Amino acid sequence: YPFCTIDPSVGIVPVPDERLDKLALLSKSKKVIPAVVEFVDIAGLVKGAAEGEGLGNKFLSNIREVDAVIMMVRTFEDPDIIHVHNKVDPLFDIEIINLELEKAGIKKPTLYVLNVSEVAGQISPEFKEKIPGPYIEVDPVFGTGLDKLITASYNLLDLITFLTTGEKESRAWTTPRGSTAPRAARAIHTDFEKNFIRAEVITAEKLLEAGSYANARAKGWVRTEGKEYIVQDGDVIEFLV
Structure with missing residues:
Protein backbone atom coordinates (compact mmCIF):
# COMPACT_ATOMS: atom_id res chain seq x y z
CA TYR A 1 0.00 0.00 0.00
CA GLU A 18 32.93 -2.54 19.94
CA ARG A 19 35.25 0.08 21.44
CA LEU A 20 32.66 0.96 24.08
CA ASP A 21 32.13 -2.67 25.04
CA LYS A 22 35.87 -3.29 25.35
CA LEU A 23 36.41 -0.14 27.42
CA ALA A 24 33.61 -1.20 29.76
CA LEU A 25 35.37 -4.53 30.32
CA LEU A 26 38.69 -2.78 30.87
CA SER A 27 37.23 -0.38 33.44
CA LYS A 28 34.86 -2.97 34.97
CA SER A 29 32.10 -0.41 34.45
CA LYS A 30 28.80 -0.88 36.27
CA LYS A 31 26.88 0.76 33.40
CA VAL A 32 27.38 0.89 29.64
CA ILE A 33 25.58 3.65 27.75
CA PRO A 34 25.83 3.66 23.94
CA LEU A 157 24.30 12.89 10.06
CA ASP A 158 28.03 13.71 10.13
CA LEU A 159 28.34 12.72 13.77
CA ILE A 160 31.26 11.18 15.62
CA THR A 161 31.62 9.40 18.94
CA PHE A 162 33.92 10.22 21.80
CA LEU A 163 34.01 8.08 24.91
CA THR A 164 34.35 8.33 28.65
CA THR A 165 35.15 5.33 30.80
CA GLY A 166 35.46 4.47 34.46
CA GLU A 167 34.22 2.09 37.12
CA LYS A 168 30.88 3.91 37.41
CA GLU A 169 30.10 3.85 33.68
CA SER A 170 31.49 3.69 30.16
CA ARG A 171 29.62 5.92 27.77
CA ALA A 172 29.60 6.90 24.10
CA TRP A 173 28.82 10.56 23.47
CA THR A 174 27.70 12.12 20.21
CA THR A 175 29.10 15.35 18.79
CA PRO A 176 29.15 16.89 15.28
CA ARG A 177 32.23 16.10 13.21
CA GLY A 178 34.76 18.93 13.53
CA SER A 179 33.79 19.82 17.12
CA THR A 180 36.36 21.48 19.34
CA ALA A 181 36.95 19.95 22.76
CA PRO A 182 34.69 22.52 24.53
CA ARG A 183 31.92 21.96 21.95
CA ALA A 184 32.15 18.20 22.46
CA ALA A 185 32.05 18.69 26.23
CA ARG A 186 28.62 20.27 25.79
CA ALA A 187 27.27 16.77 25.14
CA ILE A 188 27.99 15.96 28.79
CA HIS A 189 26.75 19.27 30.24
CA THR A 190 26.61 22.88 29.07
CA ASP A 191 28.70 23.85 32.12
CA PHE A 192 31.51 21.67 30.77
CA GLU A 193 31.65 23.83 27.67
CA LYS A 194 31.48 27.14 29.57
CA ASN A 195 34.03 26.17 32.21
CA PHE A 196 36.37 24.11 30.03
CA ILE A 197 40.04 24.28 31.07
CA ARG A 198 41.64 21.37 29.24
CA ALA A 199 41.08 17.79 28.13
CA GLU A 200 43.13 14.66 28.60
CA VAL A 201 42.84 12.57 25.45
CA ILE A 202 43.84 9.11 24.28
CA THR A 203 42.43 6.98 21.48
CA ALA A 204 40.33 4.02 22.52
CA GLU A 205 42.72 1.72 20.68
CA LYS A 206 45.76 3.01 22.59
CA LEU A 207 44.01 2.83 25.96
CA LEU A 208 42.95 -0.75 25.28
CA GLU A 209 46.49 -1.58 24.17
CA ALA A 210 47.91 -0.07 27.36
CA GLY A 211 45.48 -2.01 29.54
CA SER A 212 44.89 0.85 31.99
CA TYR A 213 45.07 4.63 32.31
CA ALA A 214 48.11 4.24 34.56
CA ASN A 215 50.01 2.30 31.91
CA ALA A 216 48.90 4.71 29.19
CA ARG A 217 50.16 7.69 31.19
CA ALA A 218 53.46 5.93 31.88
CA LYS A 219 53.91 5.39 28.13
CA GLY A 220 53.11 9.04 27.42
CA TRP A 221 50.04 8.16 25.36
CA VAL A 222 47.63 10.44 27.23
CA ARG A 223 47.77 13.94 25.72
CA THR A 224 46.73 17.26 27.21
CA GLU A 225 44.67 19.27 24.73
CA GLY A 226 43.27 22.80 24.88
CA LYS A 227 40.26 24.68 23.55
CA GLU A 228 41.30 24.48 19.90
CA TYR A 229 41.64 20.69 19.79
CA ILE A 230 39.35 19.03 17.22
CA VAL A 231 37.87 15.90 18.75
CA GLN A 232 38.34 12.72 16.70
CA ASP A 233 36.05 9.72 16.46
CA GLY A 234 37.11 7.17 19.08
CA ASP A 235 38.82 9.63 21.43
CA VAL A 236 38.57 8.75 25.12
CA ILE A 237 38.42 12.04 26.97
CA GLU A 238 38.60 13.31 30.55
CA PHE A 239 37.55 16.96 30.79
CA LEU A 240 38.97 19.32 33.40
CA VAL A 241 36.50 22.11 34.17
Missing part, protein backbone atom coordinates in the same frame (compact mmCIF):
# COMPACT_ATOMS: atom_id res chain seq x y z
CA PRO A 2 1.16 3.61 -0.48
CA PHE A 3 1.07 4.07 3.28
CA CYS A 4 -0.26 2.08 6.21
CA THR A 5 -0.02 4.78 8.85
CA ILE A 6 -0.49 8.53 9.09
CA ASP A 7 1.40 9.49 12.23
CA PRO A 8 5.18 9.01 12.31
CA SER A 9 6.58 6.23 14.49
CA VAL A 10 9.73 7.08 16.45
CA GLY A 11 12.37 4.58 17.48
CA ILE A 12 15.61 5.20 19.38
CA VAL A 13 18.33 2.73 18.46
CA PRO A 14 21.77 2.18 20.05
CA VAL A 15 24.79 2.60 17.78
CA PRO A 16 26.93 -0.58 17.74
CA ASP A 17 30.45 0.18 18.98
CA ALA A 35 25.30 6.52 21.53
CA VAL A 36 21.86 6.46 19.91
CA VAL A 37 20.18 7.41 16.65
CA GLU A 38 16.53 8.43 16.49
CA PHE A 39 14.64 7.00 13.52
CA VAL A 40 11.31 8.46 12.44
CA ASP A 41 9.24 6.12 10.28
CA ILE A 42 7.23 8.38 7.98
CA ALA A 43 4.54 7.14 5.61
CA GLY A 44 5.62 6.69 2.00
CA LEU A 45 5.23 9.39 -0.62
CA VAL A 46 3.24 8.82 -3.80
CA LYS A 47 3.36 10.62 -7.13
CA GLY A 48 1.81 14.05 -6.71
CA ALA A 49 2.61 14.27 -3.00
CA ALA A 50 3.89 17.84 -3.39
CA GLU A 51 0.42 18.79 -4.65
CA GLY A 52 -1.25 17.05 -1.70
CA GLU A 53 -1.88 13.64 -3.24
CA GLY A 54 -2.11 10.81 -0.70
CA LEU A 55 -1.83 13.14 2.32
CA GLY A 56 1.44 14.27 0.78
CA ASN A 57 1.49 17.69 2.45
CA LYS A 58 1.35 16.10 5.89
CA PHE A 59 4.06 13.56 5.13
CA LEU A 60 6.31 16.19 3.52
CA SER A 61 5.87 18.33 6.62
CA ASN A 62 7.11 15.39 8.71
CA ILE A 63 10.15 15.02 6.44
CA ARG A 64 11.02 18.72 6.85
CA GLU A 65 11.49 18.14 10.58
CA VAL A 66 14.19 15.45 10.27
CA ASP A 67 17.94 15.94 9.75
CA ALA A 68 18.42 13.32 7.03
CA VAL A 69 16.40 10.91 4.90
CA ILE A 70 16.67 7.15 4.66
CA MET A 71 14.85 6.00 1.55
CA MET A 72 13.75 2.38 1.86
CA VAL A 73 13.54 0.95 -1.67
CA ARG A 74 12.03 -2.42 -2.47
CA THR A 75 14.14 -4.42 -4.92
CA PHE A 76 12.55 -7.88 -4.81
CA GLU A 77 9.54 -9.54 -6.43
CA ASP A 78 6.89 -11.11 -4.21
CA PRO A 79 3.30 -11.63 -5.45
CA ASP A 80 2.06 -11.65 -1.85
CA ILE A 81 3.29 -8.10 -1.20
CA ILE A 82 1.39 -5.42 -3.11
CA HIS A 83 3.35 -2.58 -4.74
CA VAL A 84 1.66 0.80 -5.19
CA HIS A 85 2.48 0.80 -8.93
CA ASN A 86 1.76 -2.91 -9.35
CA LYS A 87 5.35 -3.47 -10.43
CA VAL A 88 8.76 -3.48 -8.77
CA ASP A 89 10.93 -0.76 -10.32
CA PRO A 90 13.24 0.63 -7.62
CA LEU A 91 14.88 3.26 -9.82
CA PHE A 92 11.45 4.59 -10.81
CA ASP A 93 10.43 4.67 -7.13
CA ILE A 94 13.59 6.61 -6.25
CA GLU A 95 12.97 9.05 -9.09
CA ILE A 96 9.37 9.68 -7.99
CA ILE A 97 10.29 10.32 -4.35
CA ASN A 98 13.24 12.57 -5.20
CA LEU A 99 11.05 14.55 -7.61
CA GLU A 100 8.38 15.10 -4.95
CA LEU A 101 11.02 16.19 -2.43
CA GLU A 102 12.52 18.57 -4.99
CA LYS A 103 9.12 20.07 -5.85
CA ALA A 104 8.50 20.59 -2.13
CA GLY A 105 11.87 22.34 -1.74
CA ILE A 106 13.23 19.65 0.59
CA LYS A 107 16.93 18.83 0.35
CA LYS A 108 18.36 16.49 2.98
CA PRO A 109 21.35 14.14 3.18
CA THR A 110 19.99 10.86 1.83
CA LEU A 111 20.89 7.21 2.28
CA TYR A 112 19.27 4.66 -0.02
CA VAL A 113 18.44 1.40 1.74
CA LEU A 114 17.85 -1.45 -0.68
CA ASN A 115 15.26 -3.77 0.82
CA VAL A 116 16.54 -7.06 -0.55
CA SER A 117 15.61 -10.70 -0.21
CA GLU A 118 18.13 -13.53 0.02
CA VAL A 119 15.56 -15.73 -1.67
CA ALA A 120 15.29 -13.36 -4.66
CA GLY A 121 19.05 -13.30 -5.24
CA GLN A 122 21.67 -10.60 -5.67
CA ILE A 123 21.22 -7.10 -7.09
CA SER A 124 23.05 -6.51 -10.35
CA PRO A 125 26.09 -4.19 -10.43
CA GLU A 126 24.45 -2.31 -13.31
CA PHE A 127 21.51 -1.42 -11.09
CA LYS A 128 23.75 -0.31 -8.23
CA GLU A 129 25.65 2.06 -10.54
CA LYS A 130 22.41 3.95 -11.21
CA ILE A 131 21.57 4.63 -7.56
CA PRO A 132 21.96 8.41 -7.11
CA GLY A 133 23.80 8.35 -3.79
CA PRO A 134 25.23 6.21 -0.97
CA TYR A 135 23.36 2.97 -0.35
CA ILE A 136 23.38 -0.19 1.73
CA GLU A 137 21.51 -3.48 1.43
CA VAL A 138 19.23 -4.75 4.19
CA ASP A 139 17.23 -7.96 4.46
CA PRO A 140 14.72 -7.39 7.29
CA VAL A 141 13.51 -11.01 7.16
CA PHE A 142 16.95 -12.43 7.95
CA GLY A 143 18.08 -9.35 9.89
CA THR A 144 21.17 -8.81 7.76
CA GLY A 145 22.57 -5.32 7.29
CA LEU A 146 20.77 -3.74 10.23
CA ASP A 147 23.94 -2.80 12.14
CA LYS A 148 25.32 -1.30 8.92
CA LEU A 149 22.12 0.72 8.58
CA ILE A 150 22.49 2.17 12.07
CA THR A 151 26.16 3.03 11.58
CA ALA A 152 25.56 4.47 8.10
CA SER A 153 22.74 6.63 9.46
CA TYR A 154 25.02 7.98 12.17
CA ASN A 155 27.67 8.84 9.57
CA LEU A 156 25.04 10.39 7.29
Whole structure:
Protein backbone atom coordinates (compact mmCIF):
# COMPACT_ATOMS: atom_id res chain seq x y z
CA TYR A 1 0.00 0.00 0.00
CA PRO A 2 1.16 3.61 -0.48
CA PHE A 3 1.07 4.07 3.28
CA CYS A 4 -0.26 2.08 6.21
CA THR A 5 -0.02 4.78 8.85
CA ILE A 6 -0.49 8.53 9.09
CA ASP A 7 1.40 9.49 12.23
CA PRO A 8 5.18 9.01 12.31
CA SER A 9 6.58 6.23 14.49
CA VAL A 10 9.73 7.08 16.45
CA GLY A 11 12.37 4.58 17.48
CA ILE A 12 15.61 5.20 19.38
CA VAL A 13 18.33 2.73 18.46
CA PRO A 14 21.77 2.18 20.05
CA VAL A 15 24.79 2.60 17.78
CA PRO A 16 26.93 -0.58 17.74
CA ASP A 17 30.45 0.18 18.98
CA GLU A 18 32.93 -2.54 19.94
CA ARG A 19 35.25 0.08 21.44
CA LEU A 20 32.66 0.96 24.08
CA ASP A 21 32.13 -2.67 25.04
CA LYS A 22 35.87 -3.29 25.35
CA LEU A 23 36.41 -0.14 27.42
CA ALA A 24 33.61 -1.20 29.76
CA LEU A 25 35.37 -4.53 30.32
CA LEU A 26 38.69 -2.78 30.87
CA SER A 27 37.23 -0.38 33.44
CA LYS A 28 34.86 -2.97 34.97
CA SER A 29 32.10 -0.41 34.45
CA LYS A 30 28.80 -0.88 36.27
CA LYS A 31 26.88 0.76 33.40
CA VAL A 32 27.38 0.89 29.64
CA ILE A 33 25.58 3.65 27.75
CA PRO A 34 25.83 3.66 23.94
CA ALA A 35 25.30 6.52 21.53
CA VAL A 36 21.86 6.46 19.91
CA VAL A 37 20.18 7.41 16.65
CA GLU A 38 16.53 8.43 16.49
CA PHE A 39 14.64 7.00 13.52
CA VAL A 40 11.31 8.46 12.44
CA ASP A 41 9.24 6.12 10.28
CA ILE A 42 7.23 8.38 7.98
CA ALA A 43 4.54 7.14 5.61
CA GLY A 44 5.62 6.69 2.00
CA LEU A 45 5.23 9.39 -0.62
CA VAL A 46 3.24 8.82 -3.80
CA LYS A 47 3.36 10.62 -7.13
CA GLY A 48 1.81 14.05 -6.71
CA ALA A 49 2.61 14.27 -3.00
CA ALA A 50 3.89 17.84 -3.39
CA GLU A 51 0.42 18.79 -4.65
CA GLY A 52 -1.25 17.05 -1.70
CA GLU A 53 -1.88 13.64 -3.24
CA GLY A 54 -2.11 10.81 -0.70
CA LEU A 55 -1.83 13.14 2.32
CA GLY A 56 1.44 14.27 0.78
CA ASN A 57 1.49 17.69 2.45
CA LYS A 58 1.35 16.10 5.89
CA PHE A 59 4.06 13.56 5.13
CA LEU A 60 6.31 16.19 3.52
CA SER A 61 5.87 18.33 6.62
CA ASN A 62 7.11 15.39 8.71
CA ILE A 63 10.15 15.02 6.44
CA ARG A 64 11.02 18.72 6.85
CA GLU A 65 11.49 18.14 10.58
CA VAL A 66 14.19 15.45 10.27
CA ASP A 67 17.94 15.94 9.75
CA ALA A 68 18.42 13.32 7.03
CA VAL A 69 16.40 10.91 4.90
CA ILE A 70 16.67 7.15 4.66
CA MET A 71 14.85 6.00 1.55
CA MET A 72 13.75 2.38 1.86
CA VAL A 73 13.54 0.95 -1.67
CA ARG A 74 12.03 -2.42 -2.47
CA THR A 75 14.14 -4.42 -4.92
CA PHE A 76 12.55 -7.88 -4.81
CA GLU A 77 9.54 -9.54 -6.43
CA ASP A 78 6.89 -11.11 -4.21
CA PRO A 79 3.30 -11.63 -5.45
CA ASP A 80 2.06 -11.65 -1.85
CA ILE A 81 3.29 -8.10 -1.20
CA ILE A 82 1.39 -5.42 -3.11
CA HIS A 83 3.35 -2.58 -4.74
CA VAL A 84 1.66 0.80 -5.19
CA HIS A 85 2.48 0.80 -8.93
CA ASN A 86 1.76 -2.91 -9.35
CA LYS A 87 5.35 -3.47 -10.43
CA VAL A 88 8.76 -3.48 -8.77
CA ASP A 89 10.93 -0.76 -10.32
CA PRO A 90 13.24 0.63 -7.62
CA LEU A 91 14.88 3.26 -9.82
CA PHE A 92 11.45 4.59 -10.81
CA ASP A 93 10.43 4.67 -7.13
CA ILE A 94 13.59 6.61 -6.25
CA GLU A 95 12.97 9.05 -9.09
CA ILE A 96 9.37 9.68 -7.99
CA ILE A 97 10.29 10.32 -4.35
CA ASN A 98 13.24 12.57 -5.20
CA LEU A 99 11.05 14.55 -7.61
CA GLU A 100 8.38 15.10 -4.95
CA LEU A 101 11.02 16.19 -2.43
CA GLU A 102 12.52 18.57 -4.99
CA LYS A 103 9.12 20.07 -5.85
CA ALA A 104 8.50 20.59 -2.13
CA GLY A 105 11.87 22.34 -1.74
CA ILE A 106 13.23 19.65 0.59
CA LYS A 107 16.93 18.83 0.35
CA LYS A 108 18.36 16.49 2.98
CA PRO A 109 21.35 14.14 3.18
CA THR A 110 19.99 10.86 1.83
CA LEU A 111 20.89 7.21 2.28
CA TYR A 112 19.27 4.66 -0.02
CA VAL A 113 18.44 1.40 1.74
CA LEU A 114 17.85 -1.45 -0.68
CA ASN A 115 15.26 -3.77 0.82
CA VAL A 116 16.54 -7.06 -0.55
CA SER A 117 15.61 -10.70 -0.21
CA GLU A 118 18.13 -13.53 0.02
CA VAL A 119 15.56 -15.73 -1.67
CA ALA A 120 15.29 -13.36 -4.66
CA GLY A 121 19.05 -13.30 -5.24
CA GLN A 122 21.67 -10.60 -5.67
CA ILE A 123 21.22 -7.10 -7.09
CA SER A 124 23.05 -6.51 -10.35
CA PRO A 125 26.09 -4.19 -10.43
CA GLU A 126 24.45 -2.31 -13.31
CA PHE A 127 21.51 -1.42 -11.09
CA LYS A 128 23.75 -0.31 -8.23
CA GLU A 129 25.65 2.06 -10.54
CA LYS A 130 22.41 3.95 -11.21
CA ILE A 131 21.57 4.63 -7.56
CA PRO A 132 21.96 8.41 -7.11
CA GLY A 133 23.80 8.35 -3.79
CA PRO A 134 25.23 6.21 -0.97
CA TYR A 135 23.36 2.97 -0.35
CA ILE A 136 23.38 -0.19 1.73
CA GLU A 137 21.51 -3.48 1.43
CA VAL A 138 19.23 -4.75 4.19
CA ASP A 139 17.23 -7.96 4.46
CA PRO A 140 14.72 -7.39 7.29
CA VAL A 141 13.51 -11.01 7.16
CA PHE A 142 16.95 -12.43 7.95
CA GLY A 143 18.08 -9.35 9.89
CA THR A 144 21.17 -8.81 7.76
CA GLY A 145 22.57 -5.32 7.29
CA LEU A 146 20.77 -3.74 10.23
CA ASP A 147 23.94 -2.80 12.14
CA LYS A 148 25.32 -1.30 8.92
CA LEU A 149 22.12 0.72 8.58
CA ILE A 150 22.49 2.17 12.07
CA THR A 151 26.16 3.03 11.58
CA ALA A 152 25.56 4.47 8.10
CA SER A 153 22.74 6.63 9.46
CA TYR A 154 25.02 7.98 12.17
CA ASN A 155 27.67 8.84 9.57
CA LEU A 156 25.04 10.39 7.29
CA LEU A 157 24.30 12.89 10.06
CA ASP A 158 28.03 13.71 10.13
CA LEU A 159 28.34 12.72 13.77
CA ILE A 160 31.26 11.18 15.62
CA THR A 161 31.62 9.40 18.94
CA PHE A 162 33.92 10.22 21.80
CA LEU A 163 34.01 8.08 24.91
CA THR A 164 34.35 8.33 28.65
CA THR A 165 35.15 5.33 30.80
CA GLY A 166 35.46 4.47 34.46
CA GLU A 167 34.22 2.09 37.12
CA LYS A 168 30.88 3.91 37.41
CA GLU A 169 30.10 3.85 33.68
CA SER A 170 31.49 3.69 30.16
CA ARG A 171 29.62 5.92 27.77
CA ALA A 172 29.60 6.90 24.10
CA TRP A 173 28.82 10.56 23.47
CA THR A 174 27.70 12.12 20.21
CA THR A 175 29.10 15.35 18.79
CA PRO A 176 29.15 16.89 15.28
CA ARG A 177 32.23 16.10 13.21
CA GLY A 178 34.76 18.93 13.53
CA SER A 179 33.79 19.82 17.12
CA THR A 180 36.36 21.48 19.34
CA ALA A 181 36.95 19.95 22.76
CA PRO A 182 34.69 22.52 24.53
CA ARG A 183 31.92 21.96 21.95
CA ALA A 184 32.15 18.20 22.46
CA ALA A 185 32.05 18.69 26.23
CA ARG A 186 28.62 20.27 25.79
CA ALA A 187 27.27 16.77 25.14
CA ILE A 188 27.99 15.96 28.79
CA HIS A 189 26.75 19.27 30.24
CA THR A 190 26.61 22.88 29.07
CA ASP A 191 28.70 23.85 32.12
CA PHE A 192 31.51 21.67 30.77
CA GLU A 193 31.65 23.83 27.67
CA LYS A 194 31.48 27.14 29.57
CA ASN A 195 34.03 26.17 32.21
CA PHE A 196 36.37 24.11 30.03
CA ILE A 197 40.04 24.28 31.07
CA ARG A 198 41.64 21.37 29.24
CA ALA A 199 41.08 17.79 28.13
CA GLU A 200 43.13 14.66 28.60
CA VAL A 201 42.84 12.57 25.45
CA ILE A 202 43.84 9.11 24.28
CA THR A 203 42.43 6.98 21.48
CA ALA A 204 40.33 4.02 22.52
CA GLU A 205 42.72 1.72 20.68
CA LYS A 206 45.76 3.01 22.59
CA LEU A 207 44.01 2.83 25.96
CA LEU A 208 42.95 -0.75 25.28
CA GLU A 209 46.49 -1.58 24.17
CA ALA A 210 47.91 -0.07 27.36
CA GLY A 211 45.48 -2.01 29.54
CA SER A 212 44.89 0.85 31.99
CA TYR A 213 45.07 4.63 32.31
CA ALA A 214 48.11 4.24 34.56
CA ASN A 215 50.01 2.30 31.91
CA ALA A 216 48.90 4.71 29.19
CA ARG A 217 50.16 7.69 31.19
CA ALA A 218 53.46 5.93 31.88
CA LYS A 219 53.91 5.39 28.13
CA GLY A 220 53.11 9.04 27.42
CA TRP A 221 50.04 8.16 25.36
CA VAL A 222 47.63 10.44 27.23
CA ARG A 223 47.77 13.94 25.72
CA THR A 224 46.73 17.26 27.21
CA GLU A 225 44.67 19.27 24.73
CA GLY A 226 43.27 22.80 24.88
CA LYS A 227 40.26 24.68 23.55
CA GLU A 228 41.30 24.48 19.90
CA TYR A 229 41.64 20.69 19.79
CA ILE A 230 39.35 19.03 17.22
CA VAL A 231 37.87 15.90 18.75
CA GLN A 232 38.34 12.72 16.70
CA ASP A 233 36.05 9.72 16.46
CA GLY A 234 37.11 7.17 19.08
CA ASP A 235 38.82 9.63 21.43
CA VAL A 236 38.57 8.75 25.12
CA ILE A 237 38.42 12.04 26.97
CA GLU A 238 38.60 13.31 30.55
CA PHE A 239 37.55 16.96 30.79
CA LEU A 240 38.97 19.32 33.40
CA VAL A 241 36.50 22.11 34.17
